[in-house]
Amino acid sequence: MAAAALLLWVVELRKGTWDGQRYFGLVLMLAGMAGIATARYQLGSAFAIRPEAHRLVTHGLYSKIRNPIYVFGSALVAGFVLLLHRQSLWLLFVFIVVGQTIRAHREAQVLEAAFGDEYREYRRKTWF
Numbered sequence: 001m002a003a004a005a006l007l008l009w010v011v012e013l014r015k016g017t018w019d020g021q022r023y024f025g026l027v028l029m030l031a032g033m034a035g036i037a038t039a040r041y042q043l044g045s046a047f048a049i050r051p052e053a054h055r056l057v058t059h060g061l062y063s064k065i066r067n068p069i070y071v072f073g074s075a076l077v078a079g080f081v082l083l084l085h086r087q088s089l090w091l092l093f094v095f096i097v098v099g100q101t102i103r104a105h106r107e108a109q110v111l112e113a114a115f116g117d118e119y120r121e122y123r124r125k126t127w128f
Contacts, residue, residue: 016085025082032076035061039068051107053114058122066126067107070100104128 040047042060061068077096081089111119 021082021085025079025084028075028079029083030079032072032074032079035072035075036069039072043069051103051110053110056111056115056119056122062126064126065128066123067100067104067128070104071128074100 039061042062043057046054046057048054065071074093074097077093081093108119108123112123115122
């Protein structure tokens with residue numbers, strides 16, 4: 001991520017003026033990266049590329065948000081779009097959010113099948 005940010009800075013952001021939108025986009029991107037890193041760390045060995053039910057993680061960010069990597073990933077992409085001042089990139093944002101919503105639904109099915117009532121209770125107490 002650091003290399004991508006440096007490349008972005010060198011190629012695109014050195015030119016042009018910095019306004020409130022760009023600063024907000026940068027803050028949103030940094031918050032998104034920090035949130036993703038924290039959520040990934042808290043997920044630990046339960047992380048999987050494909051939906052799998054290793055264990056139910058319910059601490060840290062996961063105590064409030066069922067899918068914090070997707071939430072913070074969306075924040076990161078939104079910040080990127082704001083930073084670049086490219087309205088057409090909002091289509092990328094919509095595509096990513098739709099994809100993440102579909103993936104979250106699939107993961108929920110796997111977790112509910114594996115953990116049953118425990119997962120349903122967790123789902124009732126958390127957002128997305």
